[in-house]
Amino acid sequence: MNKRATRLSAEERRAITVETVIELAAEQNPSDITTAAIAERMGLTHGALFRHFPTKDAILQAVLSWVAERLLARVDRAADGAPSSLAALEAVFMAHVDFVAEHPGVPRMLFGELQRANDTLPRKMVQTLIARYGERLRRLIEAGKQSGELEPGLDVEGAVLLFIGTIQGLVIQAMVAGDVARIRRDARVVFSIYRRGISGGGQ
Numbered sequence: 001m002n003k004r005a006t007r008l009s010a011e012e013r014r015a016i017t018v019e020t021v022i023e024l025a026a027e028q029n030p031s032d033i034t035t036a037a038i039a040e041r042m043g044l045t046h047g048a049l050f051r052h053f054p055t056k057d058a059i060l061q062a063v064l065s066w067v068a069e070r071l072l073a074r075v076d077r078a079a080d081g082a083p084s085s086l087a088a089l090e091a092v093f094m095a096h097v098d099f100v101a102e103h104p105g106v107p108r109m110l111f112g113e114l115q116r117a118n119d120t121l122p123r124k125m126v127q128t129l130i131a132r133y134g135e136r137l138r139r140l141i142e143a144g145k146q147s148g149e150l151e152p153g154l155d156v157e158g159a160v161l162l163f164i165g166t167i168q169g170l171v172i173q174a175m176v177a178g179d180v181a182r183i184r185r186d187a188r189v190v191f192s193i194y195r196r197g198i199s200g201g202g203q
Helices: 010-027 035-042 046-050 056-080 085-102 105-114 121-147 156-177 182-198
Strands: none
Touching: 010 035, 010 056, 010 105, 035 046, 035 056, 056 085, 056 105, 056 121, 085 105, 085 121, 085 156, 085 182, 105 121, 105 156, 121 156, 156 182
16 A cells, blocks of 8 residues: 555544555465554554554454445345346355455455454454355345245255355465456356256256
8 A cells, every 4th residue: 555644534544554454464364464564554653553443453353344344235236236136146246256356355364263263353253244144145045936046945055155155265266376366257157057056057
């Protein structure tokens, strides 16, 4: 980012702090990000940073709140604009993929928090995000079964797990390849396989 934040309002500075952490997470192991590195990237002193966030965990919580708000709002918009349940599922899938491609530091942070042994507040926040995301998928899948788009005997929980797991798999493959852009290239092909599975091959 390399922008100075000394003359910004408190709200603007908090927002830039969140953006800075996500940028740093795309460049290094999120657990290795220090408050000193965040302050340096923003052009602030440690003291100035801590006036808005008393601890590193407070910064992390702000980042995870930002992720949850932005990601869920994006998938909601994608689903709302779709003409059918199946189209909504595809729109949500692609919206999620686009979000990851734009913010590659986000999945690194989420995976990192889920690997924590302790039941920390940030870990609980990630679990809550996944639960809220899953509820949206369940509603779409149930609606698709009711409309006849999806197999009437489709296991909803299994379809939800596979949807989320497919995106996670794409993310991991992109990380392994060191090429975040490939997630967009692979997404439509992968979703077409998922779509055939939940629609019984008729779509």
